[in-house]
Amino acid sequence: MTSPTQAPEQTKAHEPHPYIGGRNAALRALTAWRMERPGAPRVVILTGSPGTGCSRLLTGFLMLCDPEHRQGLELDALDPATVPPDLPAPAVPSVAGLTAAQTLWLLADHYELSATRTADIFPELGQLPLSGRPVTIVVPDVDRAGPVRGTGEPARVVRDVLKPLAAVDSVRLLADVPQEFAVELAEGLPPGVAQIIDLDAPEWADPEGLVLQADALLNPQFGAPELPFTTEPDARRALAEVIARHAGDGAGSRLTVHLAVQSILMHPEGFDPADASQLPGSVGEVLDLHAERLDTHPRTLRQILAPLALAEGDGLPVHLLTPLASAVAERDMSEDMARGMLLVAPFIRPIERAGEGIPEDERTLLGLQHPGIGEAVRAGIPDVPGAQARIAMELLDAVPNQDWAKAGAYVRDHIAGHTLEAGLLPRLLTDPGLFAHAEPVRLRAAVEAVPPEQLDAPARTYLRTAPLLTRTEAPAVLRAALLETAFVEDGLPEYAAVLRRMVPDLPWHTLWSVPVAGADAVTVGKLPPSAAASDSAAEAPAKQEPPESAPLAVAVSVVPQGTPGSSPLKADDPKAPAVLVQDLATGSVIAADPTQILRPSEDERATGPLGFSRGADYVRVWRRGEHKGDEKIVTALISATPFTGTDLSSDGILLVATESGVKALRIRPAQPDTPHTATDRRSEPDVPDPRAAEPEPAQAPGPDAHPAA
Numbered sequence: 273m274t275s276p277t278q279a280p281e282q283t284k285a286h287e288p289h290p291y292i293g294g295r296n297a298a299l300r301a302l303t304a305w306r307m308e309r310p311g312a313p314r315v316v317i318l319t320g321s322p323g324t325g326c327s328r329l330l331t332g333f334l335m336l337c338d339p340e341h342r343q344g345l346e347l348d349a350l351d352p353a354t355v356p357p358d359l360p361a362p363a364v365p366s367v368a369g370l371t372a373a374q375t376l377w378l379l380a381d382h383y384e385l386s387a388t389r390t391a392d393i394f395p396e397l398g399q400l401p402l403s404g405r406p407v408t409i410v411v412p413d414v415d416r417a418g419p420v421r422g423t424g425e426p427a428r429v430v431r432d433v434l435k436p437l438a439a440v441d442s443v444r445l446l447a448d449v450p451q452e453f454a455v456e457l458a459e460g461l462p463p464g465v466a467q468i469i470d471l472d473a474p475e476w477a478d479p480e481g482l483v484l485q486a487d488a489l490l491n492p493q494f495g496a497p498e499l500p501f502t503t504e505p506d507a508r509r510a511l512a513e514v515i516a517r518h519a520g521d522g523a524g525s526r527l528t529v530h531l532a533v534q535s536i537l538m539h540p541e542g543f544d545p546a547d548a549s550q551l552p553g554s555v556g557e558v559l560d561l562h563a564e565r566l567d568t569h570p571r572t573l574r575q576i577l578a579p580l581a582l583a584e585g586d587g588l589p590v591h592l593l594t595p596l597a598s599a600v601a602e603r604d605m606s607e608d609m610a611r612g613m614l615l616v617a618p619f620i621r622p623i624e625r626a627g628e629g630i631p632e633d634e635r636t637l638l639g640l641q642h643p644g645i646g647e648a649v650r651a652g653i654p655d656v657p658g659a660q661a662r663i664a665m666e667l668l669d670a671v672p673n674q675d676w677a678k679a680g681a682y683v684r685d686h687i688a689g690h691t692l693e694a695g696l697l698p699r700l701l702t703d704p705g706l707f708a709h710a711e712p713v714r715l716r717a718a719v720e721a722v723p724p725e726q727l728d729a730p731a732r733t734y735l736r737t738a739p740l741l742t743r744t745e746a747p748a749v750l751r752a753a754l755l756e757t758a759f760v761e762d763g764l765p766e767y768a769a770v771l772r773r774m775v776p777d778l779p780w781h782t783l784w785s786v787p788v789a790g791a792d793a794v795t796v797g798k799l800p801p802s803a804a805a806s807d808s809a810a811e812a813p814a815k816q817e818p819p820e821s822a823p824l825a826v827a828v829s830v831v832p833q834g835t836p837g838s839s840p841l842k843a844d845d846p847k848a849p850a851v852l853v854q855d856l857a858t859g860s861v862i863a864a865d866p867t868q869i870l871r872p873s874e875d876e877r878a879t880g881p882l883g884f885s886r887g888a889d890y891v892r893v894w895r896r897g898e899h900k901g902d903e904k905i906v907t908a909l910i911s912a913t914p915f916t917g918t919d920l921s922s923d924g925i926l927l928v929a930t931e932s933g934v935k936a937l938r939i940r941p942a943q944p945d946t947p948h949t950a951t952d953r954r955s956e957p958d959v960p961d962p963r964a965a966e967p968e969p970a971q972a973p974g975p976d977a978h979p980a981a
Contacts, residue, residue: 287349292332293488294481295325298469299354302333305446305467306356306408313467315438316446319454320471322415323527323555323644326448329471330412337361337410362408362446368416369585371717372428375417379409394436401442409437411447415643419714420689421584423721426450430457438466472522479516482525486512489533496537501545511545518551527644528555534618535562555648559619566615574652575601576612577619580640581649582660582693584686584714587623587639592670592682599662600653619645634681660694676709677748677774685711688718697722701731704759704770708752712741733762740912753778754910761785761935778940779907783925784859785935792830792849794917794929796856797869798823825856827927828869829917829934837861856925856936872922880922882906882939888914891928893939906939 288294304312320326335341336354338361347355365378376390383405385396400407411434418425430453437443438461449457451470458466469476487509488494490502501507519528532552536543542565543550550565552558559577560570579588579596588596597605623637640646653659667687672678688710691697697718700706707715707730716738719731727735737758741751752775759768760782772778800823829852833840838850853862853869883903884893890910894903909928917929924939 286351286354287346288481288484289332289350289354290345291335292325292329292481293484294478295329295332296351296354296481297478298329298471298476299333300351301467301469302329302446303336303354303356305444306337306359308444311464313465314441314444315458315461315466317454317457317466317468318446318448318471319451319468321451321523321644322647323524323642324471324522325526326471327413328526330410330446330448334362334364334410359408360406362410364410364412366413367411367429368413369419370417371419371425371713372417372432375411375429375433383407394440397437398440398442406444407440407442408444409446411445414447414449414453418717420692420717420721422689422693423717425717427453435460474521477521479521482516482519482521482529483509483512485526486515486529486533489530490537496533497540499537499540502537507545514545514548515551518548518553520553524555524644527642528552528558531555531558531562531618531641531645535565538618539565539614555644556651559645559648562618563615568612568615572608572612573615574649575605576608576616577640577645577649578653578659579663580620580638581646581653582656582663582690583639584689585682587637589634589680589682590636590638591633592667592680593638595666595670596663599666600659602662631680657694660690661696664690664694664696664700674705675774676703676705679709684709685714688715692718692721698726698728698731701734702728704730704752704755704767705774707734707755708771708775709748712738712746712751716742729762729764730759730767733758733764733767736762737912740910744910746910749775749777749779750908753780753907756780757782757785757909757935757937761787761933780909780926780937780939783857783936783938784854785933786854786859787933788829788831788835788852788929789933790832790835790931791852791929791934792916794827794829794919794927794934795871796919796921796925796927797826797828797871799826799853799862799864799869800824823870824862825921825923825925826862826864826869827854827856827859827934827936828852828866829854829929837863839863839866852934854934856921856927859936876922880920882920882924884918884920884926886915886918891915891918891926893920893926909937 286296288296289299292299298318302316305314305316318326318330335345336347336356337359339358342358363379363382365375365382367375370378373390376393379385379397380387380393383397383400385393387393387396397407411429414426414429414434417429426449430449434445434447434449434457437445438457447457451472454468454470458468490496490508490512492498492502496502501511515529515532516525519525519532535558539562550561552561559573563570563573576593576597578600579593582600594606594609597609619641620638621641623639625635625637650656664687667683667690670680670683676684684706687706688697688700691700701719701722716735719727719735719738722731724732734755737755740754744750746754752771756768756771756778757780759765759771768782772781830849831838831852833846833848833850835850835852838852840848840850842848851866853864853866854860855862880896882893882895884891886892889912890908892908893906895906897903909926911928911930913930913932915928915930917927919927920939921927926937926939928935928937
């Protein structure tokens, strides 16, 4: 049995893996893990610096683990010790761009677990082997976790997902993690349970594989141009050996070789295979040597690539590259960009996007060929926060008239990531328009990374509402409506008013909200003028007073006894509930006898233009048609906490109560076919899915629902 860091010796020559072209020692260790050989570790931690080939090794190994893909490989030609048995494919949750919680729900969905909370997933996984289902999990690319780069999501994936998985005795785990987390992931496990394969370490070196990689890249058979040092096998092999020797065995060696060859082949003029000074030893040296060979200062190449190295998501829209490069460089880069495509060609890749809703100028994105290039470019930026601040200012200038509804998708959805790294995000979090229009998963992740004491009141309201926005996948208009209500709830009416101006087609306007703990059943009604005596009448403008001859529309709530402004139902029973009567339009508390409240009749409710149906945490408002079955959804109100009471007035004021308060919303005319809001439990798994128990349309509370004195 070998030690966790000792690579087995190769005893027989075999064909290299067709995709990897080497790494046999590491493949043998991974195969031993897959075969569950005696003494093999249960947990394997694959790591290495960016560009050493962790992702490629894992991809090649997964080819051997996939029953269908194996059929296209000549397995007999490979080293038998590198070929795992034909077993069912392992679970491979892709964590790229996801949070730790979303990753867990990927696993729960894959194994069809019944868990409703993330905490329940690990115990249920531990029980699966009892039913005969093996639990073999491969987690690639942990370094790419998280919707925003600067939020530290890879660390959360390691601590909240991988460490608990590794602690489950029946789980066999293989994970590709950044080097700084490898030892942490193995800590706490019994001796022999975990093995770290660090591709930067000498014991896992693969010099011959590196030569094979360079030789294949130089070979015209695989797309290289016909040149003296590519067509002649001996010359090609000699050049491949010297390129591999300069790149070394670790620290980005695979990426260094790949980029060095691409640089040479894209601009072979003047390249001398015998001149070792033209060969790089790192990714950073590739950048500098390539620029010099094209008679350009290395700083210029790095300045062009800097926005891509600092970019969020998959890449930058092409039209943003020049202004952002100019912002980072603090000079006009237009001329450099105009003649710079050959300069940057080995290091970038275009990403073509199709689909409705993608503007023409955002269909092509530019990204870096590999994250390791970004690491090298970022390392050369003297002041990354300052560069990000200049990028953020440029992105803000790209918002037409500061209207986020008209902003490009990259600007709208990723500016928070840039301002987070610049240390300026709290200054941005005062714009309700951004809250409504930015993609909520990314914005929420960025805001949660800011220390709470740095957040002002609007940002705290957004953060409180964000779980609801991410769970529901609500479109921008509904996000704006939910935020409008949240601002009213939090005593920020001026921000609610901004949203009403900016988004004129909001499905509702929140009239008022009062924080009443323990609010229960609510109903609407009318109070004869002689019976109304508003506690706040002196403060209300005269124009808000109803005509003396008209009844006053009121909201009636059952609340705990002692609630300010309420009247106990039974004065001699301190445990009996109380009644709170409020002006339905303003929320002003009214001192009134509940028995004098006129309640809508069943016929009035049944013939009103609007109706509603209610689930545990949503209320749908629909417009009645001429015939039964012609109802059209007007809107849906969703709550992070269950509703405890709901009613709807004949003129379209929706009254709702939760355990924390009561609020009234005026439903506004909307498109009759407003789509039902979907949910995604992977975004916010601990909130119940409202689709789980769809009720029949609920009847609005009848006369007997009103509390009696």
